[in-house]
Amino acid sequence: MVERIGFVGPGIMGRPMALNLLQAGYPVWVYARTPARAVSLAERGASLCPTPRDVGRAADIVITMVSDTSDVEEVLLGDDGVIAGMQEGGLVVDMSTIAPAATRRMAKRFAEQQIAMLDAPVSGGDVGARAGTLSIMVGGDADAYRRMLPLFEVMGSSIVHVGESGAGQVAKVCNQLVVAANIAASADALLFAKAAGVDPAKVREALLGGFAASKVLEVHGQRMLDRNFEPGFKLKLHQKDLRIALEAIADHGLELRCVEAVAAGIQEGVEAGWGEHDTSSVLRVLEGHNGIELA
């Protein structure tokens, strides 16, 4: 039996993810807050629903891919939410990036109705979403994970069952803080090279061959050299993810100096008006402070 798939939130990330599921042969029911966003999916055979509740009624598995904790709470638990339509034995998979504590609370609420919930945030950006090569970090019950795995394999190329409910979001917090630190460090390094009269492109090339190698230096380092600040991954979303990270870190009574330093740079970038630009715009904050430009 082919599972019937619901998809709530076909945005920059969600639309190509839903499209990949359609192309893999799954029947898909979609809810979009902005219905125009779902037109291209309807043209490929998706059914459009007027509310998340209708998606829940139609589907065996509902995937959500929206912006923030409050959006997930609304589409899942609101009056017209998925929970109001879904039957026992259903599975909810939230692939948004939200607070680990909130995802655990929601999973408990669904469990009361015999509905399983996985948290499965992703890394890899819109490029990874289109190519079906996302990295997917999964928290929740092992049976639910196994049920969902064939669908994860349509959307991603690195899929790790990190642990119990919330573990996927915890891994995503870790992911976003490591990415932010790498962006800050790449900007620092390339701008220093420029100031020292050395070709930053050659420095990037040299560093990629050694212990300084990272996916961020490879991808965002090249964006910085090209001054290509088209998102990609929007700075304001990285700011949102780091707010979640800093809150979760504080919840556990931790003080992590490196995260705080890099979060400040992202905050300044948003305040400077680059929230809709790529997160590599952190470079421009640094350029402003130091009065030089990379390229």
Next chain:
Amino acid sequence: MVERIGFVGPGIMGRPMALNLLQAGYPVWVYARTPARAVSLAERGASLCPTPRDVGRAADIVITMVSDTSDVEEVLLGDDGVIAGMQEGGLVVDMSTIAPAATRRMAKRFAEQQIAMLDAPVSGGDVGARAGTLSIMVGGDADAYRRMLPLFEVMGSSIVHVGESGAGQVAKVCNQLVVAANIAASADALLFAKAAGVDPAKVREALLGGFAASKVLEVHGQRMLDRNFEPGFKLKLHQKDLRIALEAIADHGLELRCVEAVAAGIQEGVEAGWGEHDTSSVLRVLEGHNGIELA
């Protein structure tokens, strides 16, 4: 004609590098401040010299691999230094990590005697030195680079001619600050996962599949999980490299927040007595601040 190679500084890094040159068929003359360190090279056919000057007299190309700027100045330009023995047309290749400004000064001094000098610091640690898979960042004249390339290819697997004299050291500054930021961010991430009740090993695995992937998370992340603080690369040497980085950054009037935050963690680790341990000991500084242990 096979070039005669001089090697000054057969330490943890230098000895396996010199050994690889011997095994590739080059005749090698060695000077070691602590002669016992050169015994294993002599057993493989290297000639031992009593001073760097004698190495300069015997060799066409002299490689130096010592600890800090003042050591390089002494073995190259001191009374018994390489410069006192070397003939016109010789080539000096400093593979130590030292201040970019100092290497430029030394290259000018050698140029007055028609001796070329390259700066060619490396990344990859003792593992890379033994395996001949170092990343080598080269600054200096293109003809000298081409002359040295066959030897670089014996010692390394990623060799980049970054630019003119000093450019190799500038790239190494960039390398060390990116590595330090990655170590700090990896420690932050893994310790947060632990505090949040999630398996840090699973988090590392998940992150390596996405945009947070880095060589440091792979290698040093595993060291942290294993609590294996055997060097590797000593914390006190990373401290030295970041001192060079911070001085060079200040020389150019730059303020790079991320570097300063991570340098502080390394400084604290050295003060706590872990200078002889691996640079991943930065984790232990963070553990101390937060009153928890990763594993």
